[in-house]
Amino acid sequence: MSHSRPFYVAFAPLQGYTGAIYRQAHHLCAGGVDEYYTPFLRIERDAVRGKDLRDVAPAACEGVPTVPQVIANGGDEFARLCDALQGQGWNRIDLNMGCPFPMQVRAGRGCGLLQHRERVEEIRREMLRRSDVAFSVKMRLGQESETEGEAIMSIVNAMPLLHVTLHPRLGRQQYKGEADRDAFIRFAQRCQHPMVYNGDLTEVSQHEWDALHIKGVMLGRGLLARPWMLCERDPQEVVGEMHALIYRHATTRLCGDSQILAHLHAFWEYLDIPHRLKKPIMKATTLSRYNEAVANYTKKIS
Ligand SMILES: Cc1cc2nc3c(=O)[nH]c(=O)nc-3n(C[C@H](O)[C@H](O)[C@H](O)COP(=O)(O)O)c2cc1C
Numbered sequence: 001m002s003h004s005r006p007f008y009v010a011f012a013p014l015q016g017y018t019g020a021i022y023r024q025a026h027h028l029c030a031g032g033v034d035e036y037y038t039p040f041l042r043i044e045r046d047a048v049r050g051k052d053l054r055d056v057a058p059a060a061c062e063g064v065p066t067v068p069q070v071i072a073n074g075g076d077e078f079a080r081l082c083d084a085l086q087g088q089g090w091n092r093i094d095l096n097m098g099c100p101f102p103m104q105v106r107a108g109r110g111c112g113l114l115q116h117r118e119r120v121e122e123i124r125r126e127m128l129r130r131s132d133v134a135f136s137v138k139m140r141l142g143q144e145s146e147t148e149g150e151a152i153m154s155i156v157n158a159m160p161l162l163h164v165t166l167h168p169r170l171g172r173q174q175y176k177g178e179a180d181r182d183a184f185i186r187f188a189q190r191c192q193h194p195m196v197y198n199g200d201l202t203e204v205s206q207h208e209w210d211a212l213h214i215k216g217v218m219l220g221r222g223l224l225a226r227p228w229m230l231c232e233r234d235p236q237e238v239v240g241e242m243h244a245l246i247y248r249h250a251t252t253r254l255c256g257d258s259q260i261l262a263h264l265h266a267f268w269e270y271l272d273i274p275h276r277l278k279k280p281i282m283k284a285t286t287l288s289r290y291n292e293a294v295a296n297y298t299k300k301i302s
Pocket of ligand 1: 012013014015016038039040069096098099138167198199200201218219220221222
């Protein structure tokens with residue numbers, strides 16, 4: 001059975017990996033993605049982090065279908081983050097209720113929000129006040145147990161959402177164990193919003209999902225590993241072109257080899273290329289060694 005609407009494919013937000021320049025490079029050199037989610041914007045020291053705001057500045061996202069994501073511990077933080085984004089002209093916002101990082105969970109954000117019905121309800125009310133914004137939610141099954149997601153289902157169902165993206169793991173699992181597809185199905189059966197599946201995908205095989213009637217899938221690490229996965233282009237060309245853009249950005253915007261290299265290493269870290277070629281790139285501690293290692297990769301491959 002085929003879908004009457006196109007199958008939606010999203011690039012997952014990955015803090016430290018999918019910043020504006022990466023999203024732009026992927027969109028220009030590979031593509032095949034309907035929407036790119038940004039790593040979450042957060043409140044820190046009572047203000048929206050400037051670094052986060054720069055990553056979603058309209059100029060940085062120009063031409064790339066982008067969904068800014070926020071993480072909040074309740075209605076107040078959520079409202080402040082939405083105000084900041086709406087002030088930049090955004091009318092599409094994703095809420096993170098799935099981050100398992102202990103610092104965020106302890107602060108009642110991400111997965112830590114799932115245990116607080118009243119806080120989720122505050123956020124729902126904030127969403128309703130902002131009828132000009134299209135919202136979505138990205139979440140896990142719960143922090144400690146699947147019952148947490150079930151307990152807030154009625155509130156999630158009453159939120160005005162385009163879709164819910166579910167990563168079917170618990171927060172306390174972080175990334176261990178298998179993504180639980182049966183739990184995804186149980187959730188999808190009770191959720192009244194269109195569903196997007198996220199977790200451990202290394203390819204998009206729509207037929208696999210047809211019976212579930214889901215809206216689409218979101219890919220994270222699988223797409224970092226094989227950014228060429230959704231296009232017909234030669235993998236090496238994609239890597240070479242993406243790297244050229246990211247390299248130019250890093251070397252013109254950042255200062256000092258270590259800062260530049262930290263940024264560049266993130267591009268290679270998950271990439272699915274032979275270990276013997278990746279190792280010298282990752283080990284380089286100076287830009288000149290790095291350039292040599294990258295040149296060696298290009299030469300050996302071609
Ligand atoms: C290093 C790292 C950073 C992440 N940052 C975010 C984030 O900012 N917001 C978010 O919703 N999820 C974040 N995630 C979770 C991913 O978006 C995704 O849900 C998870 O990696 C599972 O999908 P995958 O198996 O396709 O990678 C992060 C995951 C990793 C490994």
